[in-house]
Amino acid sequence: SQELEQSPQSLIVQEGKNLTINCTSSKTLYGLYWYKQKYGEGLIFLMMLQKGGEEKSHEKITAKLDEKKQQSSLHITASQPSHAGIYLCGADGAYGQNFVFGPGTRLSVLP
Amino acid sequence: DSGVTQTPKHLITATGQRVTLRCSPRSGDLSVYWYQQSLDQGLQFLIQYYNGEERAKGNILERFSAQQFPDLHSELNLSSLELGDSALYFCASSVATLGRHTNYGYTFGSGTRLTVV
Numbered sequence: 001s002q003e004l005e006q007s008p009q010s011l012i013v014q015e016g017k018n019l020t021i022n023c024t025s026s027k028t029l030y031g032l033y034w035y036k037q038k039y040g041e042g043l044i045f046l047m048m049l050q051k052g053g054e055e056k057s058h059e060k061i062t063a064k065l066d067e068k069k070q071q072s073s074l075h076i077t078a079s080q081p082s083h084a085g086i087y088l089c090g091a092d093g094a095y096g097q098n099f100v101f102g103p104g105t106r107l108s109v110l111p
Numbered sequence: 112d113s114g115v116t117q118t119p120k121h122l123i124t125a126t127g128q129r130v131t132l133r134c135s136p137r138s139g140d141l142s143v144y145w146y147q148q149s150l151d152q153g154l155q156f157l158i159q160y161y162n163g164e165e166r167a168k169g170n171i172l173e174r175f176s177a178q179q180f181p182d183l184h185s186e187l188n189l190s191s192l193e194l195g196d197s198a199l200y201f202c203a204s205s206v207a208t209l210g211r212h213t214n215y216g217y218t219f220g221s222g223t224r225l226t227v228v
Contacts (some may be wrong), residue, residue, distance in 0.1 A: 042220055045219075088154065
């Protein structure tokens with residue numbers, strides 16, 4: 001079955017700093033999704049990437065998909081305390097396989 | 112408000128008991144997914160229903176069962192509860208068929224926090 005790894009596991013940054021979170025798949029990616037979860041709450045859909053080289057932005061968050069490397073990166077520019085939370089990547093497996101999530105990256109932004 | 116409603120928000124129960132978690136999907140969504148999130152296991156897919164029928168099964172224990180009713184709301188039944196079943200249980204919905212994600216992702220509810228004592 002497909003597995004997703006995320007790095008780093010946790011991240012503490014000063015407000016205003018840029019940061020990058022990576023997600024690597026063990027198998028071919030058919031669609032890569034990024035979610036944000038505030039502690040103890042539900043997941044909020046951020047964006048979905050489907051094609052190699054695709055890049056999408058949502059406010060100060062940009063995500064890219066490297067299909068060949070089976071990898072996606074999430075970049076936050078000028079981080080703010082509101083960006084704090086857990087970022088999870090998720091992916092469709094091949095047809096018929098269950099959707100899976102990565103273990104998450106816990107982000108703290110210090111004011 | 113995401114449009115996906117889960118009740119109750121919190122549940123404390125004793126080992127060996129049975130509980131039912133309820134989920135109302137976002138209007139128009141036919142698929143309902145159940146996930147379990149615990150500190151050591153992360154977010155684990157349990158089961159998916161589409162328009163009343165089971166479509167995909169993940170790491171769901173035999174003590175757990177689910178169903179989706181004609182009005183599309185879903186219930187997750189957890190029985191013979193153990194301490195290790197303590198977790199956040201999320202429901203998500205989507206318009207997707209065939210278990211595939213959509214361009215818009217799943218919409219998640221705010222979860223039910225189950226504590227087994």
